[in-house]
Amino acid sequence: MNRVAILAACVVVLALAAYPLVPRGQGATSVETAIKSSWASAAPEWQARLVQDETQKLCSQYRNAPPREIADAIVAREKATIQYPADGKLMGDWQKGERLAQSGYGGRFTDYPARAENGGNCYACHQMDGKELSFGTLGPSLREYGKIRKFAEAEVKLAYERIYNPQAAIPCGNMPRLGAAKFLTIEQIKDLVAFVMSPDSPVNK
Amino acid sequence: MRSCTSLAVLAGMLALLVPVVDIRAQDATEKELERYRQMLKDDPWSNPGLLDADRGEALWKEKRGPKAASLEACDLGKGAGKVEGAFAELPRHFGDADRVMDLEARLVWCMERLQGFDAKDILKRPYSKANQSGTELEALTTYVASKSRGLKFSPSLGHAKEKDMLALGETLFFRRQGPMDFSCSTCHADAGRRIRLQSLPFLGKPEEARQVIGEWPAYRVSQGTVMTMQHRIADCYWQMRLPLIDYGSDVTVALTMFLVNQAKGGEITAPTIKR
Numbered sequence: 001m002n003r004v005a006i007l008a009a010c011v012v013v014l015a016l017a018a019y020p021l022v023p024r025g026q027g028a029t030s031v032e033t034a035i036k037s038s039w040a041s042a043a044p045e046w047q048a049r050l051v052q053d054e055t056q057k058l059c060s061q062y063r064n065a066p067p068r069e070i071a072d073a074i075v076a077r078e079k080a081t082i083q084y085p086a087d088g089k090l091m092g093d094w095q096k097g098e099r100l101a102q103s104g105y106g107g108r109f110t111d112y113p114a115r116a117e118n119g120g121n122c123y124a125c126h127q128m129d130g131k132e133l134s135f136g137t138l139g140p141s142l143r144e145y146g147k148i149r150k151f152a153e154a155e156v157k158l159a160y161e162r163i164y165n166p167q168a169a170i171p172c173g174n175m176p177r178l179g180a181a182k183f184l185t186i187e188q189i190k191d192l193v194a195f196v197m198s199p200d201s202p203v204n205k
Numbered sequence: 206m207r208s209c210t211s212l213a214v215l216a217g218m219l220a221l222l223v224p225v226v227d228i229r230a231q232d233a234t235e236k237e238l239e240r241y242r243q244m245l246k247d248d249p250w251s252n253p254g255l256l257d258a259d260r261g262e263a264l265w266k267e268k269r270g271p272k273a274a275s276l277e278a279c280d281l282g283k284g285a286g287k288v289e290g291a292f293a294e295l296p297r298h299f300g301d302a303d304r305v306m307d308l309e310a311r312l313v314w315c316m317e318r319l320q321g322f323d324a325k326d327i328l329k330r331p332y333s334k335a336n337q338s339g340t341e342l343e344a345l346t347t348y349v350a351s352k353s354r355g356l357k358f359s360p361s362l363g364h365a366k367e368k369d370m371l372a373l374g375e376t377l378f379f380r381r382q383g384p385m386d387f388s389c390s391t392c393h394a395d396a397g398r399r400i401r402l403q404s405l406p407f408l409g410k411p412e413e414a415r416q417v418i419g420e421w422p423a424y425r426v427s428q429g430t431v432m433t434m435q436h437r438i439a440d441c442y443w444q445m446r447l448p449l450i451d452y453g454s455d456v457t458v459a460l461t462m463f464l465v466n467q468a469k470g471g472e473i474t475a476p477t478i479k480r
Contacts, residue, residue: 031377
């Protein structure tokens with residue numbers, strides 16, 4: 001009995017030491033004050049980008065490791081943002097998708113007025129076509145993504161959802177919510193789905 | 206004499222590195238840079254960043270501005286005019302301003318108060334563009350930082366506002382925002398990661414922070430100009446699809462405070478030379 005109590009106490013102490021239950025750092029008020037004053041010269045529509053939505057707030061607060069209930073709430077909220085193509089076709093043109101995967105254009109204050117469509121910038125973080133050697137490693141390799149998944153219909157839908165809003169599957173994951181943020185259009189996302197899921201795509205060669 | 210050697214090396218480097226545009230050539234670039242770094246060890250005066258430090262020293266001592274004063278009365282934290290070792294202990298709280306400032310915010314403050322410059326004019330163009338010579342602020346920053354070469358970061362945390370600034374910096378490092386949901390930690394909270402072929406320092410880990418934070422200000426070969434920590438942070442926020450951050454603002458000072466505390470005990474090697 002005693003031993004159990006001691007063991008339980010040890011577990012609690014270890015858990016407290018390993019995981020800060022109370023998020024460390026500065027209170028929300030002073031953070032917001034600092035942000036307002038530090039971008040005072042920016043135009044109002046640009047300052048709006050610094051305002052966090054609920055998911056960003058929670059992921060920041062828990063440093064991308066939210067407790068179960070909060071993670072579940074994020075997944076539910078983000079799932080609800082996903083819009084599907086009206087005609088139900090989730091795969092577009094893989095060649096267009098390849099160009100989007102290469103392009104890091106868009107969204108920076110030097111990118112306005114727009115000179116091109118926004119890119120997906122997938123290669124910044126992922127390996128894709130084996131011939132492209134300039135790939136980042138912030139995300140997992142997507143080599144043979146579709147092939148590994150046997151080009152299954154259900155996987156096409158999952159890939160679409162993963163690109164549209166990855167936090168619907170991985171709460172507080174690093175990848176941008178490209179569809180939900182309206183950074184990419186539904187058509188562009190379909191092209192990216194084709195790039196990873198089409199048997200003809202170099203990703204699967 | 207020193208400047209002549211530097212210029213000759215600079216010209217040679219530009220000739221060699223101008224064709225480096227393809228991102229695939231970065232590995233080769235990195236190898237070439239390693240060769241330059243070795244050359245710099247053999248001849249420490251050949252770093253083009255030292256031209257900026259020299260110019261900064263001249264600017265520091267010259268009587269300038271509406272008040273025709275030099276910066277020699279500027280207190281960087283160790284007493285008026287004391288430059289040696291000051292950078293190693295910044296950011297810090299300054300009683301006269303009742304604010305925690307990094308070197309760059311402090312320089313603007315001194316240029317306003319002592320020389321009578323208008324901050325608006327100084328900050329019209331705080332950063333040089335590619336292949337321009339460094340701005341006055343960049344030159345001054347490089348000069349002061351170079352006077353802490355060989356010292357270790359030992360930021361002060363004695364004042365309550367310094368502790369607050371550190372806590373703010375840590376919170377900001379993890380704050381996700383903007384259309385891409387990025388925070389500093391998206392790219393800098395894990396070891397051995399890259400964007401394309403560009404390696405990313407793991408700034409959450411003191412061992413790695415100690416190696417890289419003391420390298421700034423740095424001469425960037427791809428830009429042909431010196432880049433300070435303010436510029437480095439502004440560039441990260443630009444890449445995060447956020448608006449241009451104000452020079453010397455609390456967010457930049459807080460992040461610098463967080464970074465030098467992560468790098469505490471790390472040696473200052475600025476100005477170094479980077480891709």
